[in-house]
Amino acid sequence: MTRxxxxxxxxxxxAFPPPGxxxxxxxxxxxxxxxxxxxxxDRLLAQAAALDPEPTTIxxxxxxxxxxxxxxxxxxxRDVAGxxxxxxxxxxxxxxxxxxxxxxxxxxxxxxxxxxxxxxxALALIVRPERDENAPIEEMVPIEEAVPEIGSQFIEGxxxxxxxxxxxxxxxxxxxxxxxxPNAALLxxxxxxxxxxxxxxxxxxxxxxxxxxxxxxxxxxELLVLGLVRRGVSVGxxxxxxxxxxxxxxxxxxxxxxxxxxxxxxxRARLDNAVKGADGFFTTFFVSTYSRFIARWAARRGLTPNxxxxxxxxxxxxxxxxxxxxxxxxxxxGGVLIYFAFVFDCVDGQVARYARKFGVLGAWLDATFDRFxxxxxxxxxxxxxxxxxxxxxxxxxxxxxxxxLALQSVKHLLDFSFGAANRRxxxxxxxxxxxxxxxxxxxxEALEERRASRSTGVRGLLRLWTKAGKFRPVHWARKMIxxxxxxxxxxxxxxxxxxxxxxxxxTLIIWGGVAATYTLTGRLLRSLA
Numbered sequence: 001m002t003r004x005x006x007x008x009x010x011x012x013x014x015a016f017p018p019p020g021x022x023x024x025x026x027x028x029x030x031x032x033x034x035x036x037x038x039x040x041x042d043r044l045l046a047q048a049a050a051l052d053p054e055p056t057t058i059x060x061x062x063x064x065x066x067x068x069x070x071x072x073x074x075x076x077x078r079d080v081a082g083x084x085x086x087x088x089x090x091x092x093x094x095x096x097x098x099x100x101x102x103x104x105x106x107x108x109x110x111x112x113x114x115x116x117x118x119x120x121x122a123l124a125l126i127v128r129p130e131r132d133e134n135a136p137i138e139e140m141v142p143i144e145e146a147v148p149e150i151g152s153q154f155i156e157g158x159x160x161x162x163x164x165x166x167x168x169x170x171x172x173x174x175x176x177x178x179x180x181x182p183n184a185a186l187l188x189x190x191x192x193x194x195x196x197x198x199x200x201x202x203x204x205x206x207x208x209x210x211x212x213x214x215x216x217x218x219x220x221x222e223l224l225v226l227g228l229v230r231r232g233v234s235v236g237x238x239x240x241x242x243x244x245x246x247x248x249x250x251x252x253x254x255x256x257x258x259x260x261x262x263x264x265x266x267x268r269a270r271l272d273n274a275v276k277g278a279d280g281f282f283t284t285f286f287v288s289t290y291s292r293f294i295a296r297w298a299a300r301r302g303l304t305p306n307x308x309x310x311x312x313x314x315x316x317x318x319x320x321x322x323x324x325x326x327x328x329x330x331x332x333x334g335g336v337l338i339y340f341a342f343v344f345d346c347v348d349g350q351v352a353r354y355a356r357k358f359g360v361l362g363a364w365l366d367a368t369f370d371r372f373x374x375x376x377x378x379x380x381x382x383x384x385x386x387x388x389x390x391x392x393x394x395x396x397x398x399x400x401x402x403x404x405l406a407l408q409s410v411k412h413l414l415d416f417s418f419g420a421a422n423r424r425x426x427x428x429x430x431x432x433x434x435x436x437x438x439x440x441x442x443x444x445e446a447l448e449e450r451r452a453s454r455s456t457g458v459r460g461l462l463r464l465w466t467k468a469g470k471f472r473p474v475h476w477a478r479k480m481i482x483x484x485x486x487x488x489x490x491x492x493x494x495x496x497x498x499x500x501x502x503x504x505x506x507t508l509i510i511w512g513g514v515a516a517t518y519t520l521t522g523r524l525l526r527s528l529a
Contacts, residue, residue, distance in 0.1 A: 175215030203227025316373030320380030
């Protein structure tokens with residue numbers, strides 16, 4: 001279970017009281033202008049209840065009644081210091097992950113799901129200026145070029161007071177804390193793994209003691225991210241991309257946001273996100289372009305990922321049987337069947353992610369029978385070569401088949417063992433900075449020194465190779481050289497259909513050998529670094 005905290009108490013970056021009074025309560029803003037329509041807060045509370053049966057809302061004493069519902073609890077707080085201490089109490093009592101959301105949020109269910117299921121230990125939602133959306137994001141700028149400033153620019157009404165680097169948030173500003181070269185604004189949602197909750201609680205209590213230094217424009221999530229970053233927690237960043245998030249403070253804003261939200265295709269975003277983003281070249285351009293639609297069709301008809309896996313296994317065995325006939329038409333049929341066996345191998349994972357049906361058995365079946373299908377096809381090709389009589393008794397083809405099988409087995413062993421070793425590796429600690437220090441320059445100088453130390457020797461070589469990946473040809477070349485399963489199945493299908501089994505096995509051995517050499521070299525260098 002994920003604990004959920006809804007921040008119903010001002011201040012916040014869009015909570016400035018209008019002339020003549022305070023802003024309308026989110027609890028009173030309806031999702032349509034019709035009488036009796038559910039409020040924006042009711043919608044958010046229902047979304048929160050899907051994760052936590054007793055979500056906590058922090059509100060001012062005079063507003064607590066507006067947030068009271070039959071389920072959930074309201075924690076009353078008189079000021080920012082009280083808000084921070086209430087958050088610290090929840091964090092200390094939580095035994096699972098924690099999601100923090102502003103109570104004035106209008107957000108897609110899919111975006112909440114993606115934030116809470118991200119692998120990052122800490123993740124915050126940000127927005128960047130439109131001009132920067134597709135630009136490469138540098139992790140640092142030279143210190144001599146950095147100009148300390150508290151961001152005064154606004155993005156969609158939110159103050160641009162966050163410095164986002166490559167993959168994570170580097171610095172956050174407040175009325176007291178300066179941020180160097182801000183380039184983003186925090187939108188509000190913050191998700192934390194339970195291992196970071198003690199750090200959050202400690203930072204929140206320390207920030208509560210400094211509450212007199214903050215201004216009405218300082219948002220609670222900004223303060224929390226500030227505390228986490230300065231305590232060395234790597235807070236990942238996520239943009240909205242194809243999903244909707246907005247904070248509303250009036251009925252007019254809610255109506256406008258609903259109209260904008262209706263323009264988003266949440267189901268299509270969910271479907272697109274069911275496709276792994278790190279797939280190889282062949283999978284990306286020759287399978288995933290349409291396999292996602294097969295996955296949606298299968299999910300809507302109640303097919304489970306395991307059932308799709310069985311279809312993939314059956315197609316793989318039929319492919320091996322077709323290759324074993326030793327005929328040209330058998331080879332062509334085998335090539336077509338192994339291609340669709342791979343397509344359904346992709347579809348089973350996409351069904352799992354789209355329908356959110358995950359299981360240990362499915363993961364085990366997928367990993368195990370990928371190898372089973374591949375090796376069954378090796379046997380089918382060798383049997384076909386023997387049956388055809390083109391290669392004498394076929395002994396030479398069987399030798400090639402065994403070499404290809406052994407090479408692929410060793411490569412899989414290297415992959416799994418290196419992955420297991422990396423999971424045991426302790427993360428490299430990030431620099432820290434006391435919350436009482438107003439300027440973030442010492443933190444950025446420490447990050448600059450850390451980056452400089454990683455730019456020499458083996459680390460420098462690896463860093464250059466990583467940075468080269470921003471060029472698309474290099475990116476796809478690196479994907480293909482490791483000979484992932486998509487490229488292997490494509491190589492088998494094409495060479496077997498147009499040539500003969502010897503060509504297929506020689507392709508697997510030569511390309512597999514290059515892949516094993518490249519992979520082993522990279523693993524050794526990373527281990528040394």
